[in-house]
Every structure is written in structure tokens, then in C-alpha cells.
Amino acid sequence: MHKVELFIPCFIDQLYPETAFNTIKLLEKAGCDVIYNTEQTCCGQPAYNAGFWDDAKVIGQKFLNDFTEEHPIVSPSASCTGMVREGYDDLFTNTTDHNRCRGIQRNIFEISDFLVNVMKKEYFGAELVGRAVYHDSCSALRECKIKEEPRRLLSHVGGLEIVEMRDQESCCGFGGTFAVKFEGISTAMAEQKVKNALAVNAEYIISTDASCLLQLQAYIEKHKLAIKTIHLVDVLTSGWANI
Template sequence: MDVDIYIPCLIDQFFPETGFNMIKVLEAAGCTVFYNPEQTCCGMPAMHSGYWDQARAVGEKLIDEYDSDRLIVCAGSACTGMIRNDYEELFENSVWLNKYKSVRERFVDLSEFLIDHLSHDQFGSVLKKKAVYQDACSAIHWCDIDEQPRQLLANVEGLELIDIEDREMCCGFGGTFAAKFDPVASELAKLKVENIMRAGAELIITSEPGCLMHLKKYIKKEEVDLEVLHIADVLSKF
């Protein structure tokens, strides 16, 4: 299957290896991957900060760049949720609305693409760790993504997936929330990490680069013995 990919800003700037690992996983699943190096931000930080005109401008660019009929696979549930939900309001009563709807129907998160579209959940991945899967708020509330990542991780040899209390509690990132309300965001990260450590995990796995960055920041600052990986990084270990 031919697919386009969308690389979130945080992966592009801070975790480029995760983008390459997503390509590795997609190719292992039999996909031919197309990437437009001119792609930019989806506009979520601007829109959620009240700058709708700026968000609309980058949104129009994004819509224009994905004018094929290929599915668009994204390595982040926040961007996926933004495009599938908030763009509706952003482009309401706009000449861009119908073109946007075509993009919306084709925009999918990596895990839901692999499970719901390809029914491909085995890559021969190997990782001997006790891990917790971190449900991003954008995944469960915006995109209805819950069991797909767990189905993929259940087939990673040596990986023991542990459940924790309050697993749906926010890690504290929340897009621009962490930048505007750092003390609250840090306290939420602390509560999340403490829950995970009590469960005996060595690793946090997430599908959202915002959670990845926020938890990594807290863990490094507090010198906690815990690793954080994107699900693409885990699946690519074959």
C-alpha cells in the first residue's frame, strides 16, 4: 500500500530517529512511504493560543500538500486529533472545507493504521523490558485510540506490559499547557511517574511525542531510573 506520512514538529525537531523508525515499521508492513519535506506544523499551538489566522494559514498549506488519495499516517495523536476535529471549526464556511474533509478522512495515527487498516500486528520486534503504555489524552479522547497500541505491543517478544492505576490521567503536557502552567504540568508528570514506578516498570511507551518530551524532561530533571520511548521506536526493534 502507498501511504503518505506526517511528521509532527516535536519528532522533526527533537526525536528525528522516531520518524525514521516509523518509516522502517511501515515498510516492514509492506507499505511504500511518501514524505513531503516541505510539510510544516499542523497549527495546533497557534489555534489553541488564540491565533486562528496563523493556524488557518499553516492548515491551508497542509491541506494543499496532501492532495493525493493516499492515507496519511501520523506519528502523533495530537496532530491527528487536531486535523480530524479542530480543523472542522477552523475551516467552517471556508472554500477550504471540502478539500479539508478529504484530508480528514485519510488522516490516521500509526497504531490505528497498522491495526484497523492493515491488520498487521507482528514485526518480530524484541525488547526485554517491563513497560507501561502511556495513553495520551489526545489519543483516547480525540481519536478513540486505546487497544490498538496494546495489541501491537502484546506481540513484542520479551515485553511485559503492566497496567497502572489512573492510566488515563494526563501526564501534564497538554500542548501549550505545559509551557503556560509549568508547576501544574510538572506535578502531573510527578504523579504519573510515581504511579509507573510503583508498578515496577522500567519503560514508558507512548504514541504521542508531546508526552514523550514532557516525561523525558521530568525524568531527566529528577534523575529517575526510567526510560521513555515512542511506540515506533519499540516496534522497530527487529
């Protein structure tokens, strides 16, 4: 049994708890023994992105204490994985936590990256009938270098057709505090992303970042559009999640 430590980001913990439970089911189906430290909180990304690096460092130190270098750390979020891998360089390089931080950074994985490249597993018996686009989040694509992994996993989902859309690699407009500070631009970016998905007759927008899905779902609901957002993990456990 492959032991892994599970990191559930704030967004998923507070807004999408079912995705967190499905992440455990998915990892267990992949042959993992999942360890969840209930003391875990945030990776510090909101404070870091807002420029409060001292506060982010305090939160980051707690993260380093809540996880170990002994097992892989897996998260259903490229955004938070990217924060630890990249952002922690700014916070902990040449500090007393330097070496421990490097060990954690080498050990943390976004879930599709972990399943495909570490566990070497792509088929989980999921079924979801429909046509969908996969949204490449900025963090997945640019920080975690993830592009093919989610698509490979989705290609094995029964009944699901994945199509590419225009401006596939463009941002959804969330960007943490960006969506608050620049609401007009943020909304326009979400509108463009949703319209591009609708243009290829997609019924679902799938992503590995809950924050992107929250942004897009808000626009969809406001305008009462016939399309849904769904997390990659929820797709990969559809059809058997409640068994």
C-alpha cells in the first residue's frame, strides 16, 4: 500500500467538501493508504498573493510542520501545489526552514500528476455521459507544468467526450484578489472562457482548480447558462463515488 498525505485546500474544505471526500476515494482506488492531518489549514497563498509575505511565512511554517518528507503529499489543487513548489522559494530560501522546505517541495503533487506519473494509473471505471472542455488553470499549466495528465485521465471516462476550445490556455479571470480588485476585467475573462466552452457545445467545464470553477460557475449561474462546472476528481469518481 502506497502511503500518501492528503492536503485539502481552503476552497475545497469550505465550499466543495464532497470533492475532498472523493479525492480520498480516488486515491484509495489507486491503491493508496491516505493519511489526513486534521490540524492542517492553509498554504498561505492568499496572503502571499496580496503581498503580505510575513503573514504568508507564518502560515507556510505551519504547513511545513503539518506535513512530512516521508510520504508524497497529494492535493486536488494545482494552485496550492504551485504555491508550495514556487512561492515557498520566496518565503523560506536561506532560512532555518530551507532544507525542510525543499524536501516538502519535492514531495508535493497535484492529483492528476500523481496518479499518472507516480502511480502510473489512468483508468478508474468512471462514467459521465456528455461533452466537456478541460480548463487549463494558470497554476496547473505554468507552475506545475500539467497539461496532458488530466486529459489522459479524462480520456478513460466512459461516455465523456473531451473537446478543445478557443483560447484554451487563457486565464478564467479569478487570480485570487484580482477578481476583487479588478472585477470588470475578471468578469469579462470569465465570460470569454464560458462563451468559448459553449461555442463547442460543451455541457461541462472541468478543471483541477476549485477556485477557477467557482469563478466560472458564478458567471454561469448569474446568466442562467446551460453548462456546468465540475472538478476533475468528481468526474473521475462519477458513477461509483457513492458505492
